[in-house]
Amino acid sequence: MNFKFNHYNFNVLDLDKSIKFYEEALGLKEVSRKVSDSGDFILVYLGDGSSDFQLELTWLRDWDRSYNLGDNEFHLAFVTDDYENAYKKHKEMGCICYENPAMGIYFINDPDGYWLEIIPKK
Known part of the structure; x- marks a missing residue:
């Protein structure tokens, strides 16, 4: 029996944002999108263009408050081949x-x- 990573999910309040x-x-x-027949949820899958792994963003129509992330001890990690410019960009975005x-x-x-963890390519 073999298992491979497929995707990871984050629930979001503002899908477009x-x-x-x-x-x-x-x-x-965006790689793909699924909208429920009733319109009560939308799933959007994002990819990096180089791996099969995807990030699934789930939007729930009836959810109206921030998600409780607890102590936020979990995270998704990304490797970058240009750490210095990535850091500069994220600093300018104010998201560090x-x-x-x-x-x-x-x-x-x-x-x-x-x-989201940012790691330099080794």
Whole structure:
């Protein structure tokens, strides 16, 4: 029996704002979309164009409050081949929420408060 990573899900309040953030901050593009027949949810899958892994953004029509992310001890990590320019861009966007210079990494947060780790390519 074999298993491969497929996707990871974040629930979001403002789907358009989230899609724009992920495209601007990380270069992710919409790969596919599913709208329920009743219109009560929309699933948008984002990809990086180089791997099969996708980020699923779920929008729920009847959800009207911020999601409880607990202590936010979970995160999704991205490797970049241009760490310095990525850092500069994220600093300008105002989305850096935590820096760890000793480890050579930093975190950004999306419009819903999810943390995303940025790692330099080794």
